[in-house]
Amino acid sequence: MIHYFCCPNNTILNNTMSKSSQDALSPSSIFSNMFSILNSHPGNWPSSFTLPDPQEIPHTLKETLPNIFPNEPHKKVKAVTACPHSARKHYAKNMCNNCYHRLGRDKSAWLCEHSDRKHYAKGLCQFCYFKHYNQARQDL
Known part of the structure; x- marks a missing residue:
């Protein structure tokens, strides 16, 4: 069980904490960083809080930026000759997957009543x- 006690300067101290821990949590050490930020010297702050206009940036900076969207795919793609989709991955009979299933199958079904399919x-x-x-699958 943890017991908290209020001190005369209205700070709460934990009874189970060691003396060094209580010293570290004293009000002067907790708020010293906050007061240093709030009461800082004006010379530490920027002189203007406005950002420069993006149109005024020299064009030389824009030219040095790297291109993050490459024009060509990184992957080496096989040449597809039987269909017009040369950028797609080869599937079968020198066609992409879509063209093979539309145009590449030439046999007819022989074990079902749909011999025309x-x-x-x-x-x-x-x-x-x-x-x-x-x-x-339903029988299982």
């Missing part, structure tokens, strides 16, 4: 594949 996986079209996949 493109093959997605395991001989099924995309609709039937996800239908069987979701049924298998």
Whole structure:
């Protein structure tokens, strides 16, 4: 249990604290930094509190600033020849992911009733594949 006592100069002292700790918390040491800030010499403060106009900054300073937005990607990208998206990552058949799934698949589904649709996986079209996949997950 901690006991607090009020001293004659209206400061609160902790009964469980050592004498050196109580000396460190005396009013003169606690507020000495605050009073030095409040009663500082005017020569320590800036002469003007207004900031310079950004339009008046010389152009030489603006030219020396580094470019934080590079124009080219840092990553080395393979040349994509079968689709117009040369900046995207190569997926399959020299196409990006989007173009491959739109244009690159040429087989038809053979294990489902949708033989006119493109093959997605395991001989099924995309609709039937996800239908069987979701049924298998529900059965677990």
